[in-house]
Amino acid sequence: MDEILKLRNIHKSFGPVKVLEGIDFSIERGEVKALLGANGAGKSTLIKIVGGVHSPTDGEMFLNGEPYGVKNENDAKKKGISIIYQELSLIPSMTVIDNIFLGREFVKDGFLNRKQMNIEYGKICEEFEFDIDADTIVSDLSIAKQQMVEIMKAISYNADLIIMDEPTTSLTNGEKEGLFKIIQKLKGLHKSIIYISHMLEEIFKVCDSAAIMRNGIMVGSYKIQELTKSKIAELMTGNLENGSIEKKDWCYVDARSASALETVHMTGRKVKDINFQVRKGEVVGLAGLVGSKRTEIINLIYGVDQMTEGSIRMNGKEVKIRSPKEAIANKIGFIPEDRKNLGLILDQEIYKNASAVQLRKCRKHGFLSKEKEVDFAKEGIQRLAIKVNSPEQQVKELSGGNQQKVVVSKWLNQDLDLIIYDEPTKGIDIGAKEDIFQTVKDFAQKGIGVIFISSDLEEVVRVSDRILVVRNGAIAGSLTAAEASVQSIMNIIFDV
């Protein structure tokens, strides 16, 4: 047994809240180990303890068999542990190479040694087949490329243990394959990798083993061969039902249902000739890879971007939507992909967020009534089972899943004809996902048309009455609920 990192009986509390309770964990040299768990299970905290951001309340850590203490992130890096965080840690205004060597620039006689850095950069590029120009400003790169730079940076530290926290969230399939190759290569160099991802396909593809956490405890560590998706879901949730991938058992649309939304030759800067219909009570899934321009289609409907050609009909009548305000006026609701920046005002209280799109209804004698706003928020909290202390709590204190529910709650009482979900389950746990699916059902039941976008194809298959597959800014195919499966969607995406 050649263990590089071993944690024994790690405890961590923030004030009275116990986040980790007696975690045992170990990883060997050359091992790629998945760290799995629903949000709030304690994965991030555990990683941050290893990375020197937090210190454990109790417990022992060993690195290469020696007791391991760590003061800060930099200290961890010096000791050979490099972490790729979910949030990018790049400086957008600086070049790729400057970012890679940030904080450990090569210096000669007091001046930066660019030559040496270029040589080192070239070596890394060659070894790991990166092809990003060293002098590109990071903000000029796509998010996916930026993520590759982040990965490249972690590798360049020549760390023995690399922790990847959701490294593939914004990568295209090609880039994911590139990352998997890199992981194989690192493994060959006897580097160890802790791999955190919600994408189970990836886990089965690249990991040798998986450690599964639940509610601050370590459920266990398993060889990947011992696991299946449903088994993982069972271990993560402690409940087999939640993990099954059955299709929904409800449908509120039939051939006689009236049209809620219809797009006619809708064309914008990045999408062309989009024609589809959403009936009242129908859930239409938009499936496609990241970069297929799903969000761009939605942006046209919601008035974020402007159409260059074509038109939109709501309830059979042509409407002009030039801004989100006009979209709301046309009874369209929107749950955006980036909830932290677009869906919520994190610094504000829950009730202020929940009432944001219907302040008109929250007035009393012409002035805003906090009472009415709070009542409204309470209703949402109850109906969506949002875990909060009070409606006056700030949204930023909530977990990702609960934040997303606050976004959904904004639309609960609105008189809507159409609601759009853009990646509503990104980074939230299985329990919260179920609640989000439940809201889809509620909307559909009320006769509201739903557009559902997710990168998790299983989710799309699960909730949709009909699936449109988007490829390169156009609709490449359509599947009925009966035809839909991850395989059939992928066949359309890859044009098999």
Next chain:
Amino acid sequence: MSSKLKKIKLREYGVVFGFVILCILISFATPAFLSHKNILNLLRQSSIVGIISAGMTFVIISGNFDISVGAVAALSGAVVMKVATTGGNVFTGILAAFVVCGIIGALNGIAVAKINIPSLIATMAMVSVVKGSMLMLTGGYPITRTFPSLDYLGNGYILGIPVPVILFAVVVIIAYIVLTKTRFGRHVYSVGGNAEASKLNGIHVDRYKIYVFIINALLACLAGFVLVGRMGTASPSAGDGYDMDAIASVVIGGTSVSGGSGSVLKTVIGVLMMSVINNSFNLLGVDMYFQYIFKGLIILVAVGIDSFSKRRLALR
């Protein structure tokens, strides 16, 4: 790719083109503009704001502002004069001024970095503190006395070039080297570009913020010597307006107000642009009041272009 590159280049060098075109236009309008005497005069007028702007470039790249530099420059002159006229000499006065201004810079930096006060507010408060101290120091009266060494700093020539211009050039060259060729400079950019990420990379963000405010105050102090040398008198209101001119110069040059990018060479163009506009308006006999309006409009246009191109990039 190449068209994207061209666009970026245009954004980078747009100010230079604008500056050159402006100079050509003005030289047609008033031939006096290109005279040897006028150019030297123009450069000398630029040098005090120029030295302050070089320091301001550090602060703005780090993502902050410092509006106390005008007051600091005036204080610097007052300290030199006070020390030199009350028992000390110019040299000890200069040392004392550097120490005092360095401390003010450090206090600005600590207020911003450690206490997390927005830099605009922290330095605004500092203006009041500095002005008050200066009034106490001078009793509210200007201190007038001519010292040959100070006079040399403000009015002297080396090889036919005004000393302030040489000081300005030296400051710019050093600032340029520090910002582009050293680790320190690199980290100033990274702190302004993304302070959180810089921390993750093991950079002591707070320290860098304090450093840039100290550098800025020390350069304002140096500008203060030139100022007092030129005027031969230290008055509490001597530095008024320099802070705004310095920020305007940096911004017009094209250094982004959101931090993380920019260059001291751009600042030089910004400084010269402002001076040329002032100078040519004077030559053309344009109303002084209109000059203020025009300056304001130019700042809006410069920042507008920056913000607009950022938004375009973000939309891509």
